[in-house]
Structures are given as structure tokens and as C-alpha cells.
Amino acid sequence: MKLTSHGAAHQVTGSCHLIECAGRKILIDCGMFQGGHGLHADNAAPFGFAPAEIDVVLLTHAHLDHCGRLPLLVNQGFRGEIIATSATRDLARLVMMDSAHLHEENARRHHRHGERAEPLYDTMDALDAVDRFGRIAKYRQPIHLFPGITASFHDAGHILGSASILLELSEDGKTRKILFSGDLGPEGRPLLNDAAPPEEADIVVMETTYGDRNHRSLPASIEEFYEAVEAADARGGNVIIPTFALERAQELLWYLRVGMNSGRLRKTMPVFLDSPMAISATRIFQRHKEALRPELRQKIEHGGDPFALPDLHFIREAHDSMSLNRIRSGAVIMAGSGMCTGGRVRHHLRHNLPHSDCSVIFVGYAAEGTLARIIIDGAKQVKLFGDEIPVRAHIHTINGFSAHADAEDLTRWLGRIKGVERVFLVHGETGAMHHFAEGIKGPKVEIPEPHESFDL
Structure with missing residues (x-):
């Protein structure tokens, strides 16, 4: 038995872990590296296998840094089965198709400038990856993969359909239980159930995105969010929210709805969800009631729409998105991408960052080197579309809305699992991993290097 981390080792993205057992090779996730510029070469580089x-890919959830290189995997010869929950399958199809479109568009942009460029993968590769999805995993129901190898998926509470995956492995009379956390969600979110790990495991491979810090409390974060929206509205400016299409967009729509229904926010405030992917993801949320908290599921079953707002506009077409740049006051514009590495939000930042009556609200993780991180760190001007844009808008960072567990959540989650002998820390910046490692008492702690293998 052997474990090798081919991604998310000493970094926050690109999750890709290989288990070798009884002559079989099992991949847990196959994600893209994300962050600053220059990562195309990393994503195009050999996988390491x-x-x-x-033989099989087990997918924890549908974020791009966990599923984004599946089309490339298929393009390069993978012909096995991809297993995921039903909601993850639907969301991953959406994410991979959108990613393929962006890669194709980027290649066309280079060609228009006389530069040679090929997309990392194209729409056909994404469709081929969709075709590889096979059995649907249900939480806590074992799936027989091969003789001596069984997998079970456990609710990770991160995004719709997200899972931690427990592999039970037998080889040469030796049996091991190895648990991959995937990305874990914080406790007490309004839409999803809390993470629910299995009772026991010998080895845990776990994320440490926020292993060195705790989020602000959720009530305080909601209050700060409302104050930021109210203040921009009072100044006569717009609110720009760089939004992750999966989970964050839906959660913010929920909080805006609650704020308007309670009278805290102006009901006539127009809200624009300027993200075709987020719009489609919202429909998928409504389709997969089984993955939501019971009270929310009941609301949908009785005909309610938890994401409905009095003046909500879904913006799918590019020309409609461009027209939003003529709005100078009173609007909330939610657009991707959350880290501002691409997508429509960059246009909205270009038109709103220079205005001191506007606000930009960051509500999620921003990796080092991304435009979001540069703005959060206090840049006085940023480069957008070749122009230097002054940053005069009010900048708010509210990390209490993160879909990731914080250090306390991670510690509680690990503490609920009995029999852990060894913990591998991945999916975090180096400092965060070492900080979290110091708090683990009992199990041996490993922090893998990229492509480093360990006997289990």
C-alpha cells in the first residue's frame, strides 16, 4: 500500500492523491492548480503517473481545484470510472464545461494577437470526462471497488454534494482504513449539514486551508456584511462581490433575502447575479434537496424559493453583463471569479474600484498572487486589461463566510475520529500546515512534498 500526493502538497490547490493497493491505482481528485499567473505550465505538466x-477516480467535490484536470486525465488515456455523489456529478459537469470554454477562449485570444497557444483541454475533453462518471455515491453507503478495496463517502459540509472519502484497503493480510477529508465546511452554515466523519480511521489525509486561523463568528460576519452593503448604499455607490459560483453565491443570496425580509436592507435594491455558472449552480441546488439542511429542504418541497429576492436579475449574456458597467449607484453585483483571476468581475472592478462611494466585499479565500489577494493586501492601484486602475473603493474582507473549516473546526473534526495513527496534512500554505501540525497530539504527522510517496 502506498500514498503519493501529486497535488495540493505544500500548496492550496491542485488536489490529486494516488493510492496503490493490491495491484490497483485509485486517484482521489484530479484538480487544477489555481492562483497567480504562470500556472498553465503546472497544469500542463505530467501528472506524475x-x-x-x-483504475478509478473518487471525486470529493466539484470545485475546480479538485475536478479541473479530469478532462486532461481522460485526454491522456484514463478510461476508468469516476465515482461521486449525485450533486457533485451535476456540479462537476458544469465546472468542467465552463473551464473548457475558458481555456478555448484564452487560446483564441492568443491567436488573435499572433501568439501560438493551445487550450489545456477543450469542450470535447470535458464531455469525455463527463462520460466517465459511473456509480453514484450515497453518504455512508460502502461501494465495492475491487477485491479487498471498499470506499464510502461521508458528508464534508463544504459545498453541495461534497464528501470525505474512506478507503478500506486489504493487501497481503494487512488492512488499513485511510480517510481523505476533501475540503471541509465550517459548522452551523444555513444551507448544508455539518461535516460528519466516519467513526474511525487509521490514517487521515486532511486539508489545512485555514489551519492557522479561526474565522470571525458567523453572526458577526453577517452583521459586517449588512453594514458594508448599507454603507455603500447610503453613499450612493455600488457593491461588487467577487463570488465563487458554488456555495458562496447561493449563501449570499440567502443572506441578502433574510436582510431584505427583516427590513435591514433596502428591498428595492437591485441585485445582479452576473455568472452563468452561479445561475446554473443555483438551479442544481434546488434540484438536490437531499443534500440540504432539513428545514431548507422542506421549504423547497413546499414551493418556496430560498434564493428569491424582490429585484434579483440573472445575467447570462455577455452584452447584458457589459451593460451593468453603466450603473453608477445602488446596485449589488455578484460576479466570478472569487479570486478575481478571470471572469466578469474583473470588468466590474475596473469600473468601480476608482470610485470612493463604491465597496468591494471579499467573502472567501484568496490565494497568494491572485488579484483578490493583491487588493486585500492594500494595493493602491492594480493592473486590469492593460490599464493601471486606482483603488479608491472601500475594501471589505469578511472571512466568516468561508466554505472552509477554520482551525477550530478542523481540530474538532479530527478529534471525532477514533484510532488515528498517522495524519498527512495537505491543501494548505506551508505556514498553515506547520501551525496546525503543532496542535496535533498523538498521531504521527506528515507534510508531503509534491510527488513524495509513503508506505502505508
Whole structure:
């Protein structure tokens, strides 16, 4: 038995972990590296294994940094089965198709400038990856993969359909239980159930995105959010929210709805969800009631729409998105991407950052090197579309809305699992991993290097 981390080792993105057991090769996730510029080469680089030799992929959830290289894996020879929950399957299809479109568009942009460029993968590769999805996983129901190898998925509470995956492995008379946390969600969110790990495991491979810090409390974060929206509205400016399409967009719509229904926010305030992916993801949320908190599920079953707002506009077409740049006051514009590495939000930032009556509200993780991180860190001007844009808007960072567990949540989650002998820390910045490692008492702690292998 052997574990190798081919991604998310000493970094926050690109999750990709290989288990070798009884002559089989099992991949947990196959995600893209994300962050600053220059990562195309990392994503195009060899995986560190032969895709054709992978027997099965187990997908924890549908974020791009966990599923985004599946089309490339298939393009390079993978012909096995991809197993995920039903909601993850629907969201991953959406994410991979959108990613393929962006890669194709980026290649066309280079061609228009006389530069040679090929997309990392194209729409056909994404469709081929969708075709590889096979059995649907249900929480806590074991799936027989191969003789001596069983997998079970457990609610991770991160995004719709997200899972931690427990592999029970047997080889040469030796049996091991290895749990991959995937990305874990914080406790007490309004839409999803809390993470629910299995009772026991010998080895845990866990994320540490926020392993060195705790989020602000959720009530305080909601209050800060309302204050930021109110203040911009009172100044006569717009609110720009760089939004992750999965989970964050839906959660913010929920909080805006609550704020308007309670009278805290102006009901006539127009809200624009300027993200075709977020719009489609919202429909998928409504389709997968089984993955939501019971009270929310009941609301939908009785005909309610938890994301409805009095003046909500879904913006799908590019020309409609461009027209939003003529709005100078009183609007809330939610657009991707959350880290501002691409997407429509960059246009909205270009038109709103220079105005002191506007606000930009960041509500999620921003990796080092991303435009979001540069703005959060206090840049006085940023480069957008070749122009230097002054940053005069009010900048708010509210990390209490993060879909990631904080240090206390991570510690509680790990503490609920009995029998843990060894913990591998991944999916975090180096400092966060070392900080979290110091608090683990009992199990041996490992922090893998990229492509480093460990006997289990």
C-alpha cells in the first residue's frame, strides 16, 4: 500500500492523491492548480503517473481545484470510472464545461494577437470526462471497488454534494482504513449539514486551508456584511462581490433575502447575479434537496424559493453583463471569479474600484498572487486589461463566510475520529500546515512534498 500526493502538497490547490493497493491505482481528485499567473505550465505538466494506469477516480467535490484536470486525465488515456455523489456529478459537469470554454477562449485570444497557444483541454475533453462518471455515491453507503478495496463517502459540509472519502484497503493480510477529508465546511452554515466523519480511521489525509486561523463568528460576519452593503448604499455607490459560483453565491443570496425580509436592507435594491455558472449552480441546488439542511429542504418541497429576492436579475449574456458597467449607484453585483483571476468581475472592478462611494466585499479565500489577494493586501492601484486602475473603493474582507473549516473546526473534526495513527496534512500554505501540525497530539504527522510517496 502506498500514498503519493501529486497535488495540493505544500500548496492550496491542485488536489490529486494516488493510492496503490493490491495491484490497483485509485486517484482521489484530479484538480487544477489555481492562483497567480504562470500556472498553465503546472497544469500542463505530467501528472506524475500514467493516466491510462488509473483504475478509478473518487471525486470529493466539484470545485475546480479538485475536478479541473479530469478532462486532461481522460485526454491522456484514463478510461476508468469516476465515482461521486449525485450533486457533485451535476456540479462537476458544469465546472468542467465552463473551464473548457475558458481555456478555448484564452487560446483564441492568443491567436488573435499572433501568439501560438493551445487550450489545456477543450469542450470535447470535458464531455469525455463527463462520460466517465459511473456509480453514484450515497453518504455512508460502502461501494465495492475491487477485491479487498471498499470506499464510502461521508458528508464534508463544504459545498453541495461534497464528501470525505474512506478507503478500506486489504493487501497481503494487512488492512488499513485511510480517510481523505476533501475540503471541509465550517459548522452551523444555513444551507448544508455539518461535516460528519466516519467513526474511525487509521490514517487521515486532511486539508489545512485555514489551519492557522479561526474565522470571525458567523453572526458577526453577517452583521459586517449588512453594514458594508448599507454603507455603500447610503453613499450612493455600488457593491461588487467577487463570488465563487458554488456555495458562496447561493449563501449570499440567502443572506441578502433574510436582510431584505427583516427590513435591514433596502428591498428595492437591485441585485445582479452576473455568472452563468452561479445561475446554473443555483438551479442544481434546488434540484438536490437531499443534500440540504432539513428545514431548507422542506421549504423547497413546499414551493418556496430560498434564493428569491424582490429585484434579483440573472445575467447570462455577455452584452447584458457589459451593460451593468453603466450603473453608477445602488446596485449589488455578484460576479466570478472569487479570486478575481478571470471572469466578469474583473470588468466590474475596473469600473468601480476608482470610485470612493463604491465597496468591494471579499467573502472567501484568496490565494497568494491572485488579484483578490493583491487588493486585500492594500494595493493602491492594480493592473486590469492593460490599464493601471486606482483603488479608491472601500475594501471589505469578511472571512466568516468561508466554505472552509477554520482551525477550530478542523481540530474538532479530527478529534471525532477514533484510532488515528498517522495524519498527512495537505491543501494548505506551508505556514498553515506547520501551525496546525503543532496542535496535533498523538498521531504521527506528515507534510508531503509534491510527488513524495509513503508506505502505508
